[in-house]
Amino acid sequence: MNPDWIWGLCGGILIGCGAALYLLGNGRIMGASGILGGLIDGPARREKLVFVLGLIGMPLIMSRLMSEQPQTHLTENLGLLVVAGLLVGIGTRLANGCTSGHGVCGISRFSLRGIVATLIYIAAGAVVLALFRHGLGVI
């Protein structure tokens, strides 16, 4: 039996605890795109900067302590990375949220916007992946 789902569930609960702490402590929604976007232009920049430091720093420390380096299996195709990065950056700011803001924080609040956004980006991701992997065979 593949234990990945147990790691998924435990990691998910940690993510949810982070989101719950940010909400109950600072009264803010933990959305990665909103926090990073707000770092560029927006209020409470110091708080967002510190959040990003924790988000980057904790995996840095953990990965150093792990016996094997975690793998990202990320493509090395620069064109693909730039196009995908631009799409994710533009899309999450137009939609005002991503997997954490609309997904985790929105769905748990039964927000119509969060639920619809999540359904749309999962559907769009599945269509694009099917097209580029099984149709064109490029990813």
Added chain:
Amino acid sequence: MRLLIAFISGALFGAGLLLSGMTDTQKVQGWLDIFGAWDPTLAFVMGGAILPMLVAWRMTKTRQPLTGGTFPAPARPKLDRGLILGSILFGAGWGLVGLCPGPAMAALSYGGTSSAVFLVAMAAGMRLAPGLRAQLDRAANPA
């Protein structure tokens, strides 16, 4: 105090993303790959993350944020063009490489050049978004 809370929240988020496997693009693309070797892990991550948040949202009804201020007002139940078009674009980019904003930051320290390139492109996209939004609004409501 606000800064400490923000730091711990970010650290929990990062730890959860790494442990859950969500900084591994193979697992994320596996979730989206309904015609291939489908991987359900992301559903467990999302479900696990929603559990504490269900409790947290309930608690917001009877108390105030620890550090003062107010909780975010309920979002208008309004679906606009930005939400729909933005989610389509985001999903397309997510499907192409398997990274969304949280994992893109969490994986920065071990994702090599590729993850840095993605992060820079994503930040550039975020900078371009307000201009595009203004154009979108103008197209929707011509003066």
